[in-house]
Amino acid sequence: MGLLLIGLLAGWLRFWKIDSIPVHLGNDEISIAYDSYSMRLTGKDEYGIVWPMSFKSHRDYKAPLYAYLNMPLNYLWGNTELGVRGLSAIAGLLTVIFIALMGKAMGGNKLGLLSALLMAICPKAIYVSRMAYEANLAAFLFLVGVFGIWRYLRRNNVRWLWISGLVFGFSIWAYHTEKGLVPLFIALVGLIERKRINLRHWLGLALIVGIVISPVLYDFMTVQRVDPYNRASSQIWFKSGTVIGILESHDSWWKKAAAVISDPVGRYLEHFSGKFLFGDGLGILPRFEPLNQGWFLMMTLPLLIWGLKVLIGKDFRLRNFLIGWWLICPIIPSLTSGEVAAVRNLTMLAPTILIMGTGAVNIWERSRKIFVILAILVGINFVYFWTAYYVHFPRISGDDFQYGYKQAWVTIKPDVDRAEKIVVETRFGSYGMFVGLPRLYFGYFAKFDPTWLQKREETKGALGKYEMREVDWFRETLTPKTIYVVSKINPIPAMYLDKVELRETIRKGDGQEQFLIYYSK
Amino acid sequence: MKAKNRRWLFFLGLVLVTPLTWKLREINWVWLIIMGVSFWGWMQGKKWSWFFLVLLVVFNLVNNRLLSIETNPIRMSFDSEQSFWNYPGLRSAISRYYLENTTFHHRLKDIFYTNYLLVFPWITSFLRFVSPGMLIRILGLFGITGIYYGIKKTNQRRLITVFVTTVLASSGLRVIGDDQTAWLGCWPAIVYLYYEATEI
Numbered sequence: 001m002g003l004l005l006i007g008l009l010a011g012w013l014r015f016w017k018i019d020s021i022p023v024h025l026g027n028d029e030i031s032i033a034y035d036s037y038s039m040r041l042t043g044k045d046e047y048g049i050v051w052p053m054s055f056k057s058h059r060d061y062k063a064p065l066y067a068y069l070n071m072p073l074n075y076l077w078g079n080t081e082l083g084v085r086g087l088s089a090i091a092g093l094l095t096v097i098f099i100a101l102m103g104k105a106m107g108g109n110k111l112g113l114l115s116a117l118l119m120a121i122c123p124k125a126i127y128v129s130r131m132a133y134e135a136n137l138a139a140f141l142f143l144v145g146v147f148g149i150w151r152y153l154r155r156n157n158v159r160w161l162w163i164s165g166l167v168f169g170f171s172i173w174a175y176h177t178e179k180g181l182v183p184l185f186i187a188l189v190g191l192i193e194r195k196r197i198n199l200r201h202w203l204g205l206a207l208i209v210g211i212v213i214s215p216v217l218y219d220f221m222t223v224q225r226v227d228p229y230n231r232a233s234s235q236i237w238f239k240s241g242t243v244i245g246i247l248e249s250h251d252s253w254w255k256k257a258a259a260v261i262s263d264p265v266g267r268y269l270e271h272f273s274g275k276f277l278f279g280d281g282l283g284i285l286p287r288f289e290p291l292n293q294g295w296f297l298m299m300t301l302p303l304l305i306w307g308l309k310v311l312i313g314k315d316f317r318l319r320n321f322l323i324g325w326w327l328i329c330p331i332i333p334s335l336t337s338g339e340v341a342a343v344r345n346l347t348m349l350a351p352t353i354l355i356m357g358t359g360a361v362n363i364w365e366r367s368r369k370i371f372v373i374l375a376i377l378v379g380i381n382f383v384y385f386w387t388a389y390y391v392h393f394p395r396i397s398g399d400d401f402q403y404g405y406k407q408a409w410v411t412i413k414p415d416v417d418r419a420e421k422i423v424v425e426t427r428f429g430s431y432g433m434f435v436g437l438p439r440l441y442f443g444y445f446a447k448f449d450p451t452w453l454q455k456r457e458e459t460k461g462a463l464g465k466y467e468m469r470e471v472d473w474f475r476e477t478l479t480p481k482t483i484y485v486v487s488k489i490n491p492i493p494a495m496y497l498d499k500v501e502l503r504e505t506i507r508k509g510d511g512q513e514q515f516l517i518y519y520s521k
Numbered sequence: 522m523k524a525k526n527r528r529w530l531f532f533l534g535l536v537l538v539t540p541l542t543w544k545l546r547e548i549n550w551v552w553l554i555i556m557g558v559s560f561w562g563w564m565q566g567k568k569w570s571w572f573f574l575v576l577l578v579v580f581n582l583v584n585n586r587l588l589s590i591e592t593n594p595i596r597m598s599f600d601s602e603q604s605f606w607n608y609p610g611l612r613s614a615i616s617r618y619y620l621e622n623t624t625f626h627h628r629l630k631d632i633f634y635t636n637y638l639l640v641f642p643w644i645t646s647f648l649r650f651v652s653p654g655m656l657i658r659i660l661g662l663f664g665i666t667g668i669y670y671g672i673k674k675t676n677q678r679r680l681i682t683v684f685v686t687t688v689l690a691s692s693g694l695r696v697i698g699d700d701q702t703a704w705l706g707c708w709p710a711i712v713y714l715y716y717e718a719t720e721i
Contacts, residue, residue, distance in 0.1 A: 266654055269652070269653040269654040269657065270652070270654050272652070272653050273648070273649070273652030273653065273654060273655075274648030274649075274651060274652055275645050275646075275648040275649035275652055276652070278645075278648060279644070279645030279648050279649065280645055285614075286614075288608070288610060288611065288642055288696060289610075289611070289614045289642070290611055290614055290615060290618075290638040290639055290641045290642055291614075291618060291638065291641065292641070292642070292645070294645075298641065298644060301648075384641075387618070387622060387624075387625075387633070391618075391621060391622050391624060392617075392618060392621055392622070395621055
């Protein structure tokens with residue numbers, strides 16, 4: 001009954017207004033959405049590649065599982081926000097249920113339920129479940145894999161291990177981080193439990209993972225050969241501009257070595273920073289704003305501290321397993337460049353929540369009064385998060401999500417058949433400084449024939465009657481029955497107003513203009 | 522080498538390899554004395570010790586350029602625009618929240634969107650000071666080892682925790698400040714823990 005209520009709460013927090021919060025499909029979401037749609041109809045992605053093992057997308061070669069699993073949902077829910085975000089929301093909901101099972105297996109019913117509740121209201125879990133993140137799907141699969149391993153260790157039933165191997169393999173199909181994390185985790189547990197596990201079983205696990213991932217691994221190596229400067233490989237820390245700059249500016253080898261080592265070490269430690277985890281790591285509002293949120297609710301910090309304290313003096317096996325799991329999660333994300341990334345370390349959510357759950361159970365057993373006070377504080381903190389995410393975040397985040405392309409499509413939709421040409425500008429934002437992906441937004445929402453994008457190199461970028469480019473009004477030949485969707489920084493000069501009329505202005509949540517829609521007379 | 526000499530050698534080594542120590546070169550010797558005296562007074566654990574904690578807070582605010590004290594004529598001024606209490610961006614954000622939230626009844630908004638929200642960025646600022654990455658930058662790896670053993674050996678944990686928390690919480694009142702300066706007031710506590718740690 002408890003789990004059912006928690007499941008309902010988690011479902012509501014993940015599905016409610018999923019089409020409008022976040023305000024628009026983001027850069028990566030629209031890419032996955034379009035590829036999934038294109039695959040469903042033609043078996044080819046945006047670039048015309050047949051059943052790819054990685055989606056080229058923005059040259060980041062996205063892991064393929066999300067787009068493939070999303071195909072039936074795209075058929076079911078159509079080319080909508082739900083049609084691409086739905087899978088992530090389902091994964092988020094299943095994560096809540098599996099964390100309950102994991103907690104129950106590790107420490108009993110109370111741990112299971114409290115962990116599930118903490119996961120259900122965890123800001124980061126809600127945030128990623130409401131967007132089409134492959135990393136969220138991968139984190140869920142990874143959790144299932146860990147659950148299988150824990151079951152095997154406790155019950156010595158080898159079938160759990162085979163299930164684990166299969167699911168771990170598919171987590172690698174779902175996201176890049178797991179390519180390094182899964183082998184690390186298997187090695188870590190093998191080391192911790194070396195006296196109890198059967199080596200043949202462990203090698204069997206590694207073999208299953210190896211077999212499952214062999215197609216994506218082969219594809220990964222092919223991509224490195226064919227496109228060595230792809231975005232995924234350029235994200236490795238020693239290829240970042242900062243580290244290369246340091247390497248070039250220092251002569252002594254030890255300074256170079258220090259630069260190369262300190263960069264990922266600093267990033268690893270940043271994953272355990274209270275500011276990041278409980279302060280402003282979620283980054284949904286501008287820096288220093290009072291309602292900014294961390295990955296977890298600020299009032300759950302005492303639970304984490306207390307949980308760690310309890311675990312250190314607890315059952316040796318549980319302690320090593322849980323804290324080991326927690327500590328290795330950020331290793332692979334730390335080897336990538338830039339700030340601590342929003343999604344590369346989603347696997348860290350589950351062990352952190354389980355540690356918090358351990359703390360919560362212990363507080364419940366020691367003092368109900370303190371537990372109730374903490375629960376009230378967490379509840380109030382959650383209301384603050386709720387307003388920050390569901391009320392204020394959609395208003396200020398338009399540019400982050402390329403807001404306006406879908407709204408422009410909805411506006412011109414009734415007139416599309418009568419128009420002879422539709423020109424959509426690629427630039428957007430307050431100063432027109434961002435380059436957007438109108439081809440994918442219009443392709444997805446207007447349900448383009450997928451062959452248009454697949455053959456756009458042959459047709460020199462023409463997509464039926466659509467043109468996606470910048471508009472220079474002084475060079476533009478203004479023909480009748482043309483619709484222009486241009487950035488707000490590019491209004492038509494007054495001298496052309498007799499030929500073209502402003503039909504609509506697309507505004508962001510904060511009321512600022514984003515796109516201007518003109519119809520030629 | 523005698524055990525006593527070895528201890529002093531370790532202790533001095535630890536103090537010297539701590540990055541925070543080198544920051545002391547930049548500050549006034551009067552501040553150094555006030556830090557030391559405040560720590561000594563607080564560690565007495567008497568009722569009057571609270572006075573030293575208040576003294577520490579006042580001078581820590583001066584050190585973080587939030588409070589300025591002039592002696593002739595005697596005048597104190599608080600740079601409230603640099604503090605969480607009055608930072609323009611934070612105040613305007615709260616006003617914006619009030620207007621943006623059309624879901625809540627205005628009476629609820631009157632309770633919800635008030636100045637106590639400023640406590641969140643202040644806690645975030647405090648959490649930044651005690652993050653593992655910051656500790657390594659301030660203390661270095663050897664310093665952290667020293668602190669770990671110092672905490673294990675000392676029986677004055679509570680007093681030291683209150684002292685360090687007071688310094689960091691008062692430093693955290695500044696919205697944008699220097700991290701090393703924020704930690705500077707903790708230096709006597711750090712040295713004390715090193716001293717305890719090196720006991721053979």
